Amino acid sequence: MLTLATTTPGEPELFASLQGEGPSIGRPSTFVRLSRCNLACQWCDTAYTWRFEGDNRPHRDDAAFERNTNQLTMGEEAVAQAIAALPPDRLVITGGEPLLQGAALARMVEALNRIRPGMHIEIETNGTVAPHAALDPMVHQFNVSPKLAHSGNPADLALIPERLAAWAADPRAVFKFVVAEPGDLAEVLSLQETFAIPGDRLFLMPEGRSGDVLRTRSIWLAEFCSQNGLRFTDRLHIHLWGDTRGT
Numbered sequence: 001m002l003t004l005a006t007t008t009p010g011e012p013e014l015f016a017s018l019q020g021e022g023p024s025i026g027r028p029s030t031f032v033r034l035s036r037c038n039l040a041c042q043w044c045d046t047a048y049t050w051r052f053e054g055d056n057r058p059h060r061d062d063a064a065f066e067r068n069t070n071q072l073t074m075g076e077e078a079v080a081q082a083i084a085a086l087p088p089d090r091l092v093i094t095g096g097e098p099l100l101q102g103a104a105l106a107r108m109v110e111a112l113n114r115i116r117p118g119m120h121i122e123i124e125t126n127g128t129v130a131p132h133a134a135l136d137p138m139v140h141q142f143n144v145s146p147k148l149a150h151s152g153n154p155a156d157l158a159l160i161p162e163r164l165a166a167w168a169a170d171p172r173a174v175f176k177f178v179v180a181e182p183g184d185l186a187e188v189l190s191l192q193e194t195f196a197i198p199g200d201r202l203f204l205m206p207e208g209r210s211g212d213v214l215r216t217r218s219i220w221l222a223e224f225c226s227q228n229g230l231r232f233t234d235r236l237h238i239h240l241w242g243d244t245r246g247t
């Protein structure tokens, strides 16, 4: 079984849209959003996947998890059927942290490959969890978003050196750092150097849940990218639809 986020109670967050971020920006894609996360970013735009009723602490709480109504469980086969029924030939698996459900996710993607072969599979991940062995070879692209100090996560939870080295060595992985202030940029350059991340696989994305905030931050962030051989990505879905579930 997979645990999914919901748009409204009882409805899985599974929808066709355009990929709004990163190298596949603008591509028609189906999204499926899984529930739960091992981190707790203070600016997380999908905190309803992990900050459950009565739990405002920056750590997971399994008792509070039981009280959450923003999630539901579905069989892997049913999730695959729902994805296959939508038009896009690309799938973006996100969350929450989707790699926490690696074994069930592998079964779902296996089912999808059987029902509708040839779909392009992309995973959004915070980069702390190794992909399940059965899932890994079926994934075409990992969008890895390691969390900087301004996320509010302890560095020993958010930045796992062996994992970052493994992503850096995997040509399917692109890095997508969320940046809120110019002061965050030194940390990105230090991680780029430590893990030898090529500039053409390193994206900077403004933190923001409104078009106005994104536009303001894009001005200095785009300039920094052009001066440092890094790639810039906007958040297209926020400009088009705002911070709305299911888009």
Ligand SMILES: C[S@@+](CC[C@H](N)C(=O)[O-])C[C@H]1O[C@@H](n2cnc3c(N)ncnc32)[C@H](O)[C@@H]1O
Residues within 6 Å of the ligand: 037, 043, 044, 045, 046, 094, 095, 096, 097, 098, 124, 125, 126, 127, 143, 144, 145, 176, 178, 205, 206, 207, 208, 209
């Ligand atoms: C909600 S996360 C889910 C996947 C995974 N947990 C992760 O963090 O990559 C999807 C993407 O949204 C980004 N994100 C979340 N909140 C954001 C915000 N307020 N501004 C900009 N990006 C944000 C994350 O960094 C990640 O790249």
Ligand SMILES: Nc1nc2[nH]cc(C(=O)O)c2c(=O)[nH]1
Residues within 6 Å of the ligand: 017, 018, 019, 020, 021, 031, 094, 095, 124, 237, 247
């Ligand atoms: N359109 C759209 N593009 C996205 N790219 C990454 C998303 C995410 O929340 O992981 C996302 C999302 O929620 N919507």
Ligand code: SF4
Residues within 6 Å of the ligand: 037, 038, 039, 040, 041, 044, 045, 046, 047, 049, 095, 096, 097, 126
């Ligand atoms: S790792 Fe992703 S889902 Fe988890 S709190 Fe951070 S942005 Fe949200």
Ligand SMILES: [Mg+2]
Residues within 6 Å of the ligand: 045
């Ligand atoms: Mg999002």
